[in-house]
Amino acid sequence: MAGIFQRSLRLQRALRHLVPQSPLSSTVTARHSPLDLHCPFLPSTSWQFGICCRKLHTGKDGPKPSPAAAPDRLPFSRITQEDLAFFRKILPGRAVTDPDLLESSNVDWLKTVKGSSELLLRPQTTEEVSQILKYCNSRNLAVNPQGGNTGLVGGSVPVYDEIILSTGLMNNILTFDSISGILTCQAGCVLETLSLHLEERDYIMPLDLGAKGSCHIGGNVATNAGGLRLLRYGSLHGTVLGLEVVLADGRVLDCLATLRKDNTGYDLKQLFIGSEGTLGVITAVSILCPKKPKSVNVVFLGCETFEQLLKTFQLSRGMLGEILSAFEFLDSECMRLLNTHLKLHNPISDCPFYVVIETSGSDSTHDGEKLHNFLEEAMTSLLVTDGTVATEDSKIRALWSMRERVTEALTHDGFTYKYDISLPVERIYQLVTDMREHLGDRAKSVVGYGHVGDGNLHLNVTSAAKDPALLAAIEPFVYEWTAGCNGSISAEHGLGLKKRNYIYYSKPSSAVSLMGNIKAMLDPKGILNPYKTLPDDLK
Numbered sequence: 001m002a003g004i005f006q007r008s009l010r011l012q013r014a015l016r017h018l019v020p021q022s023p024l025s026s027t028v029t030a031r032h033s034p035l036d037l038h039c040p041f042l043p044s045t046s047w048q049f050g051i052c053c054r055k056l057h058t059g060k061d062g063p064k065p066s067p068a069a070a071p072d073r074l075p076f077s078r079i080t081q082e083d084l085a086f087f088r089k090i091l092p093g094r095a096v097t098d099p100d101l102l103e104s105s106n107v108d109w110l111k112t113v114k115g116s117s118e119l120l121l122r123p124q125t126t127e128e129v130s131q132i133l134k135y136c137n138s139r140n141l142a143v144n145p146q147g148g149n150t151g152l153v154g155g156s157v158p159v160y161d162e163i164i165l166s167t168g169l170m171n172n173i174l175t176f177d178s179i180s181g182i183l184t185c186q187a188g189c190v191l192e193t194l195s196l197h198l199e200e201r202d203y204i205m206p207l208d209l210g211a212k213g214s215c216h217i218g219g220n221v222a223t224n225a226g227g228l229r230l231l232r233y234g235s236l237h238g239t240v241l242g243l244e245v246v247l248a249d250g251r252v253l254d255c256l257a258t259l260r261k262d263n264t265g266y267d268l269k270q271l272f273i274g275s276e277g278t279l280g281v282i283t284a285v286s287i288l289c290p291k292k293p294k295s296v297n298v299v300f301l302g303c304e305t306f307e308q309l310l311k312t313f314q315l316s317r318g319m320l321g322e323i324l325s326a327f328e329f330l331d332s333e334c335m336r337l338l339n340t341h342l343k344l345h346n347p348i349s350d351c352p353f354y355v356v357i358e359t360s361g362s363d364s365t366h367d368g369e370k371l372h373n374f375l376e377e378a379m380t381s382l383l384v385t386d387g388t389v390a391t392e393d394s395k396i397r398a399l400w401s402m403r404e405r406v407t408e409a410l411t412h413d414g415f416t417y418k419y420d421i422s423l424p425v426e427r428i429y430q431l432v433t434d435m436r437e438h439l440g441d442r443a444k445s446v447v448g449y450g451h452v453g454d455g456n457l458h459l460n461v462t463s464a465a466k467d468p469a470l471l472a473a474i475e476p477f478v479y480e481w482t483a484g485c486n487g488s489i490s491a492e493h494g495l496g497l498k499k500r501n502y503i504y505y506s507k508p509s510s511a512v513s514l515m516g517n518i519k520a521m522l523d524p525k526g527i528l529n530p531y532k533t534l535p536d537d538l539k
């Protein structure tokens, strides 16, 4: 208790100096990984039942999901010299065949999936994308649309020799309406570039994520990326107002509306948000952006138990209300990895759990008072045991990096098995505890972090090297556990190549088969991002 008191003195001191007045800052975190290449596909696992203490699930009501394994190559055409001549003609200097240049586009950011594409196409306009797809469709050539290649489920790279269609040169900001805050841009704009553009105009992007320095807005939309601000600004299904999409046969679907309201029939753009490049190639996006907050504060708190952390969340919702813009957590294992691998130091004393809370408002005095009252209440109710407050840019950035760089720290810890789970918020850490107990000393680390405000847990398990026995112990345990709570096996990263066959844990077979019908209607030859999102039994 004395320790708690001493530690909370730091927080009390911080509260006295709470001078809320700091512009929102952004951190450049270009992703890079030193890991060696690993075999693209996870090995077959045997089914292990009976360890989970909850009701066993083998998928909602569909077939028993098959373990993640290499899909068979589908009978697409191989690229011929004539094909190359066509692409070189329509994209002078932008049809890349040099293997050295293709290397980084063939491998995913985690370096766990590696394709063998021999052609990278770099269109600049929607018309060029349309010509490419029309041709590929007629020739039965498979295409892998690619944005910033920061995905975590193997969705953004070819599995075999699919042609890579990069949106990297489609990076023009088209319009920005400073009255309504609606931005329209090409799909290849880097998220951080858009954020900086908007900040100069007193607005911000409604989404923010660790990969902002390299991810593309088109990829964000195609994967329905969630990120750190979803709690406040909602998902892309709400903020994206319009999309321009090129369909598999080259037809351009112009749904690039900039209207807040439009009830003229089906809202077709929603189909492409989260479709992971399997239904069409997104070429332009219009998105509703919030006003830049005038006052931003970030606090970093320590909690002794996850229950106290949840109560802190509840308290923050009540006391901070509309100014709460993020409520994120990491556990002490994450802190250990941040310290060991990235030499980032814990800004407070050691605790089992850490919370990053951000407030964004329009009045620094009002926000400061609210935050002060909230923190005082959290301390006197003994919900938090230590903490620090940041009001200046550099400290705000430093505190955020404790949360944003966990993924990077994990890449230095060995081979990482990654899970991105949606659960009722009160259950999210139980899965980490149960996984630790279940795996015993078989794993190197089992860490939990994520978006408490969205009920989204990032559960990561590391081992010194790729370990099929460990994988067999993790899966299907993790999926059964999740299905037992009616959770989702992919909260925000998508299904890509790695999770596609586990879809039945989170969707009934009727829904999966309807997805198959939609795919067949929009891409009858299945040329767009084959091997991704849809389970193998639909192919």
Ligand SMILES: O=C(O)CC[C@@H](O)C(=O)O
Residues within 6 Å of the ligand: 152, 210, 227, 403, 404, 407, 418, 419, 420, 450, 458, 459, 460
């Ligand atoms: O690496 C992960 O598992 C999570 C990445 C990202 O979604 C995050 O929230 O930091």
Ligand SMILES: [Zn+2]
Residues within 6 Å of the ligand: 227, 450, 451, 458, 492
């Ligand atoms: Zn996340």
